[in-house]
Amino acid sequence: MINLADELIRWIQHSHLEAGRSPDELSRFDKLWLNLTQEIRRIESCEAPMDYEADFARMAQHSGTLYRVHQDFDLQEPFGVRETASYVSWTKQPRFHRFSWLENQKQVLLIKAHVTFPEFGIDLIGIKDWANKYDYPLSLGSHEIEQEVVYPLLFDTIIETKVIDL
Numbered sequence: 001m002i003n004l005a006d007e008l009i010r011w012i013q014h015s016h017l018e019a020g021r022s023p024d025e026l027s028r029f030d031k032l033w034l035n036l037t038q039e040i041r042r043i044e045s046c047e048a049p050m051d052y053e054a055d056f057a058r059m060a061q062h063s064g065t066l067y068r069v070h071q072d073f074d075l076q077e078p079f080g081v082r083e084t085a086s087y088v089s090w091t092k093q094p095r096f097h098r099f100s101w102l103e104n105q106k107q108v109l110l111i112k113a114h115v116t117f118p119e120f121g122i123d124l125i126g127i128k129d130w131a132n133k134y135d136y137p138l139s140l141g142s143h144e145i146e147q148e149v150v151y152p153l154l155f156d157t158i159i160e161t162k163v164i165d166l
Contacts, residue, residue, distance in 0.1 A: 005131065005138050007032055008124055011089075011150070012143045026086050033087040033122050033150050036060065040120070052134055059130040061120035062149045066090040066113045066157075073109035079161050080109045084153045090121060092147040111153075112160040121151030 011029060014021060021029070043049045043057040068090045073080040090113070115121055124140065125147055131138040140148075151157075 004127070005136070008127065008138075008140070012124065012140060012148065030086050036122050037120075055133065056127075056130050059126035059133075060123055062092060062123040062126065063115050063117040063120045064092075065094075066092065066115060066121060066149055066151060067094055067096050068111040068113070068153070069096060070109040070111065073163070075163070079111065079155060079158050080163075081111070081153060083155050086152060087122075087150045088153050090149045090151050092123075092149060093145070096146060107163055107165055110160075110162050110164055111158060113151075113154075113157040114159050115151060115157055121149040124148045124150065 007029075014025075040057045040061055043053045046053070049057070068088065070081055125144060128138045128140055128144070
C-alpha cells in the first residue's frame with residue numbers, strides 16, 4: 001500500500017506542473033493504472049473475494065460522467081485534442097474549471113465524457129477512502145476537491161466539448 005500511496009501522490013502532484021510527463025513516466029504510470037484495472041477485474045471475477053478486496057474493487061473504480069480541462073487545444077483536431085491511450089487526469093467534479101490552478105488562463109477547452117460499465121476509470125479518492133477504511137491513513141490534501149479519476153482520453157467516450165473564458 002505504501003508504494004501505491006507514493007505513486008498516487010506523485011501522479012497528483014505532477015498533474016499541476018506545467019511540463020508534460022516524460023515517455024518513461026507515462027509508461028510507468030500506464031503500467032500502474034493497467035495493473036490496478038486488471039486487479040479490480042480479477043477481484044470482480046472471484047467467487048468469494050475477501051471483504052477488503054471487494055471493497056477495493058468497488059471503491060477504486062468509476063463509471064459515469066467525467067470532466068477534463070485542456071489549457072492547450074487545437075480546434076482543428078477532432079474534439080480539439082489528440083486521442084491517447086495513455087491515462088490522463090479527469091474529475092467527477094462538474095465545476096472543476098474553478099480550481100485554483102486554472103485562475104491565470106484565458107481560454108480552456110472543457111471536455112465532458114461518459115465511461116460506460118464494464119469500462120471504468122481509476123478513482124483516486126475511492127482508493128484513498130478504501131485505504132482509510134482499512135487503517136492506512138492516506139490524504140491527498142487540497143487535491144481531494146478535484147475528485148480525480150484516471151482514464152485514457154478516448155474519442156468514443158466524449159459527449160461534449162466547449163471553449164470557455166476563465
